[in-house]
Amino acid sequence: MTSKKWAETALAAFDATVSATPGLRTRPGQRAMATLVADTLAAAELGKTEEGQAVPAPAVAVIQAGTGVGKSLAYSAPAIALALERGTRVLISTATVALQEQLVHKDLPALAAQLPTPFRYALAKGRGRFVCKLKLERLASSHAQEDIDDLLGDLAPVPAPISTAQQQVRLKLYTSMADALARSVWDGDRDSLETPPESEVWGPIAAEGSSCTGRHCPAFGSCSYFERRKELVAAQVIVVNHDLLLSSLGARLLPELHSSLLILDEAHHLPATALSQFACGMDLSRLQWLDKLASRALRIGQLLEVAEIADIPTHTGGLRQHLGQLAQAVTQEYGAALQAPASRFAPARARVPGGVLPETLLPPLAAVAKHASGLLEALRAIAKALRTAIKEQPDDAQQLAQLYAQLGSLAPRLEAVYATTELLQYQPSTPGAAPAAKWFTQEMDGEFIALSAHASPLLPGSTLRQQLWSQVRGAVLTSATLTSGGGFDFFLREVGLADLPQVQTLEVESPFRYAEQGRLIAHHTRADPREAAAFTQEMVHALLHDLAQVQTGALVLFTSREQMRQAVDALPSHLHSQVLVQNTLPRASLLATHRERVQAGQVSIIFGMQSFGEGLDLPGDLCASLFITKLPFAPPDDPVGEARADWLRSSGRNPFNDLVVPATAIRLAQWMGRAIRTEHDHAQVVCYDRRLLQTSYGQQLCKSLPPFAIEKRFSSS
Numbered sequence: 001m002t003s004k005k006w007a008e009t010a011l012a013a014f015d016a017t018v019s020a021t022p023g024l025r026t027r028p029g030q031r032a033m034a035t036l037v038a039d040t041l042a043a044a045e046l047g048k049t050e051e052g053q054a055v056p057a058p059a060v061a062v063i064q065a066g067t068g069v070g071k072s073l074a075y076s077a078p079a080i081a082l083a084l085e086r087g088t089r090v091l092i093s094t095a096t097v098a099l100q101e102q103l104v105h106k107d108l109p110a111l112a113a114q115l116p117t118p119f120r121y122a123l124a125k126g127r128g129r130f131v132c133k134l135k136l137e138r139l140a141s142s143h144a145q146e147d148i149d150d151l152l153g154d155l156a157p158v159p160a161p162i163s164t165a166q167q168q169v170r171l172k173l174y175t176s177m178a179d180a181l182a183r184s185v186w187d188g189d190r191d192s193l194e195t196p197p198e199s200e201v202w203g204p205i206a207a208e209g210s211s212c213t214g215r216h217c218p219a220f221g222s223c224s225y226f227e228r229r230k231e232l233v234a235a236q237v238i239v240v241n242h243d244l245l246l247s248s249l250g251a252r253l254l255p256e257l258h259s260s261l262l263i264l265d266e267a268h269h270l271p272a273t274a275l276s277q278f279a280c281g282m283d284l285s286r287l288q289w290l291d292k293l294a295s296r297a298l299r300i301g302q303l304l305e306v307a308e309i310a311d312i313p314t315h316t317g318g319l320r321q322h323l324g325q326l327a328q329a330v331t332q333e334y335g336a337a338l339q340a341p342a343s344r345f346a347p348a349r350a351r352v353p354g355g356v357l358p359e360t361l362l363p364p365l366a367a368v369a370k371h372a373s374g375l376l377e378a379l380r381a382i383a384k385a386l387r388t389a390i391k392e393q394p395d396d397a398q399q400l401a402q403l404y405a406q407l408g409s410l411a412p413r414l415e416a417v418y419a420t421t422e423l424l425q426y427q428p429s430t431p432g433a434a435p436a437a438k439w440f441t442q443e444m445d446g447e448f449i450a451l452s453a454h455a456s457p458l459l460p461g462s463t464l465r466q467q468l469w470s471q472v473r474g475a476v477l478t479s480a481t482l483t484s485g486g487g488f489d490f491f492l493r494e495v496g497l498a499d500l501p502q503v504q505t506l507e508v509e510s511p512f513r514y515a516e517q518g519r520l521i522a523h524h525t526r527a528d529p530r531e532a533a534a535f536t537q538e539m540v541h542a543l544l545h546d547l548a549q550v551q552t553g554a555l556v557l558f559t560s561r562e563q564m565r566q567a568v569d570a571l572p573s574h575l576h577s578q579v580l581v582q583n584t585l586p587r588a589s590l591l592a593t594h595r596e597r598v599q600a601g602q603v604s605i606i607f608g609m610q611s612f613g614e615g616l617d618l619p620g621d622l623c624a625s626l627f628i629t630k631l632p633f634a635p636p637d638d639p640v641g642e643a644r645a646d647w648l649r650s651s652g653r654n655p656f657n658d659l660v661v662p663a664t665a666i667r668l669a670q671w672m673g674r675a676i677r678t679e680h681d682h683a684q685v686v687c688y689d690r691r692l693l694q695t696s697y698g699q700q701l702c703k704s705l706p707p708f709a710i711e712k713r714f715s716s717s
Contacts, residue, residue, distance in 0.1 A: 003042040010038035013081030029508040033074040044474025058472045060503045064482040066510025095269035121237035130225040131188040132207040140178040188224025211408030216390040218397040242273040257471040267477035271460035271494040279456035282420040284327040293410040308381035315375040322367035338442040347443030355435030369421035423455035434458040437643035461496035481669040484662035486703045520708040524690040552621035553598040554605040559630045582608040614670040619677035626675045628687040632667045665704040
C-alpha cells in the first residue's frame with residue numbers, strides 16, 4: 001500500500017471514531033492535526049538499514065495544539081490505525097504521570113472500543129518502580145537487620161546507622177510486603193501500594209538493571225518487572241515517559257525506534273529531559289563505597305576463579321588516590337567559590353568558564369578515568385562468570401544471584417565516575433562548537449564535607465539529534481506550548497530538528513473564546529521586579545488584597561521559595577485557613593482537599609511553585625482566579641544555563657534574546673494555561689510583573705499567550 005493510501009486509511013479511522021463517540025463533534029483544528037499526523041507517519045520509512053545504506057531522514061510533525069483541541073484523539077486514532085495497517089507499534093511518550101494515567105485508563109480504552117481492529121496497550125515503567133523478589137526475601141529473612149544496614153550503605157554516600165527500633169519497623173514492613181507478594185494480593189509495583197514507601201525504604205528492594213541477572217535469576221518466573229514486560233511484548237501501543245524513553249535508548253527495553261511510530265506529547269519538556277538524562281556527576285570525597293565494591297568483587301571473583309580480579313587492588317588504590325588528588329586540586333583552584341553556599345537551598349558551586357579545566361586537574365582526571373575503566377572491565381568479567389555459574393549450577397542459583405545483586409548495587413557509582421571523567425575531559429574538536437558545562441559543588445552532609453564534580457551537554461538539540469533522531473523514522477511532537485514569539489524556531493533548535501528536511505509544523509488554535517472567557521490584569525508595581533526585596537514586599541501587599549476578593553478556587557504561582565515564604569508569613573488569619581501550600585501535603589491530597597472545599601462552596605487557594613504551573617487540570621471554579629507573582633524566568637543559578645549563556649556571548653549572540661526570552665515564553669504560556677480548561681470556564685489572571693507590558697521582550701512574551709482581554713492596573717500611592 002502507498003503512503004497516500006495509508007494516510008487515507010488512518011484519517012478515515014479518526015473520522016469514524018469521532019462520528020461513533022457520543023458527545024464528540026468534528027472540530028476543524030483537531031481534524032487538521034489528525035491529517036498531518038496521518039500524512040507524516042504514513043511517509044515514515046520504517047525498518048533497520050543495512051550496513052553501508054543511507055539512513056533515511058525521519059518524517060516529523062511538530063504541532064502546537066491549544067487547550068481544548070483534543071490532541072490525544074487527534075494523534076492516537078490515526079497513529080494506531082496506521083500502525084495496525086503497517087504491522088508495527090506506537091510509542092506514546094509523555095512528561096507527566098497524570099497524562100500517562102489519562103491515556104491508559106481513559107483515552108486508549110475508549111479508542112479501543114471504537115476502532116474496528118482490536119489493539120492492546122500497556123504502560124511501561126522503569127525497572128526501579130518494581131520490587132526485586134530476591135532482595136525482598138533476603139531483607140524479610142531472620143538475618144535482615146545486618147542486611148538492612150548493608151544495603152542502606154550501598155545507597156547512601158556515607159552509611160548512616162539506623163536504630164534497632166527503625167530496623168524492626170522496616171523488617172516488619174518488608175515481611176508484610178513479601179507476604180502480600182507471595183499471596184498475589186500485591187503485584188510488586190511500588191505505585192500500587194496503598195502508601196508507597198519513602199525512597200530510603202524502597203531503595204534496598206527495588207529492581208535495578210545493574211543487580212539483575214534477568215533470565216538467569218531463580219525468581220525470573222515470578223518476577224514482577226518481567227511479568228509487566230510480557231504485557232509490553234504483546235502490546236501494539238506502549239505509553240512511556242520522556243525519561244524512560246531516553247534512558248532506554250540502545251538498551252532494548254522498548255521497541256526499536258526505527259521500526260516504530262513515535263508520539264511525543266508534552267514535547268516542550270523534551271530538551272530539559274535530555275539535558276538531565278545525559279548529565280552526570282561523581283563524588284570526590286565520600287569514597288567508602290569504593291572499598292566495599294572492591295572487597296565484594298575480590299571475594300566473588302576468587303570464588304569463581306576469575307583471572308581479571310588480579311588488577312582490582314591496583315585499580316582500587318589508584319582510583320582512590322587520584323580521586324583524592326583531584327579533590328585537592330579542585331579545592332586549590334576553586335576553594336574561595338566553594339566556601340559560601342549559593343543560597344539557603346543550594347550547595348556552594350564553582351563553574352568552569354568555557355568548559356576549559358585548569359591544567360592541574362587534567363593529570364588526576366585522566367588517571368581516574370584509566371583506573372575506573374580497568375575496574376569496570378574486572379566487574380564485567382565477574383558478572384559474566386556469575387551469569388554462567390547461575391545457568392550451570394541451578395542448585396546454587398539463588399545464592400549466586402544474591403552475589404550478583406550485591407556487586408551490581410554499587411556498580412552504578414563506578415559507572416558514574418567513568419562517565420563524568422569522560423565528559424569533564426571533553427573538548428570540542430571544531431572551532432565554535434559548544435563545550436560541555438562543567439562545575440563543582442561542595443556542601444556539608446552531617447559531619448562530612450561533600451565535594452562533587454558535574455558535567456552536562458550544553459545543547460539539548462545536539463544531544464537529541466545524536467541520541468534520538470538518528471534512530472527515529474516517524475514522529476509527532478505536540479504540546480499546547482511550542483511556539484515562542486509566534487514561531488517554532490526556538491523549539492526546533494532546542495529539540496534538534498531545525499535543519500532536518502522532513503519536518504513540518506502546524507499551529508492549531510484553541511477553540512476557546514479567550515477574549516470572552518478570560519481577563520488578564522497587568523498590575524504595575526512601583527518597585528522594579530529586579531529589586532527582589534522591594535518588589536516582593538509590594539507584590540505581597542497587592543496579592544493579599546486580591547486574595548481577599550476570591551470567592552471560589554484560586555491558584556497562586558511563585559518563582560522562588562523565599563517569595564512564597566514571605567507571602568505565607570504575611571497571610572492574615574482569615575486567609576491562612578483558606579490557603580493550601582505546596583509540599584505541606586502530598587500533591588494528590590492537596591488537590592483533593594482543594595476540590596472538596598470548592599465543591600462545598602468554600603474558598604480554597606493553592607500556593608505553588610513552578611511545578612504547579614503546568615499539569616494541573618483545575619476546570620471551572622477550581623481555578624477561577626490565577627495569580628502570577630513574577631515572570632517565570634529560569635533560576636539565575638543554573639550552571640548549564642550560565643555555561644550556555646557564556647558560549648552564546650562568545651559566539652556573538654545575545655543569550656537573553658536567543659535563549660531566556662523564548663524559554664520564558666513557553667513557560668509563561670503553560671502557567672496561563674491553568675486558567676481556562678473548558679469551553680464554559682471564566683477566569684481572571686493577575687500578573688504582578690510590570691515588565692510584561694512595559695518591555696519589548698514582554699511584548700514578545702505576549703505573542704505566545706492566549707488572547708485574553710487585557711486590563712492595566714497601577715499600584716495605589
